[in-house]
Amino acid sequence: MSKIENFLSASEEEEIVEAIRKAELNTSGEIRVHIEKTANGDATNRALEVFHSLKMDNTKDLNGVLIYVAVEDKNFVI
Structure with missing residues (x-):
């Protein structure tokens, strides 16, 4: 996976x-957020x-939410 350290400030x-x-x-x-190039x-x-x-499909109550961001593609999926 790509490193996106500079996408967000600390x-x-x-x-x-x-x-x-x-x-x-x-x-x-x-809830998890995953950011990639x-x-x-x-x-x-x-x-x-x-x-x-x-x-995330194996959470305790099977209600995990992923916020996925592909920065250069300017796409996101929830």
Whole structure:
């Protein structure tokens, strides 16, 4: 996977982590954000690959949510 360290500043990343933490306090859902340079093809298919590789389909209540972003492709999938 590509490294996207410069896409978000450290403070922006912290804000996202904190927002996810707060959201997860009010739901049984598990939320993850995955950012890559490119999907190298169809973003939906790549998001599904990432979803399964992160075992988001195996969360306690089977309600995992992945926010997938392909930066250079300007695509995202939820």
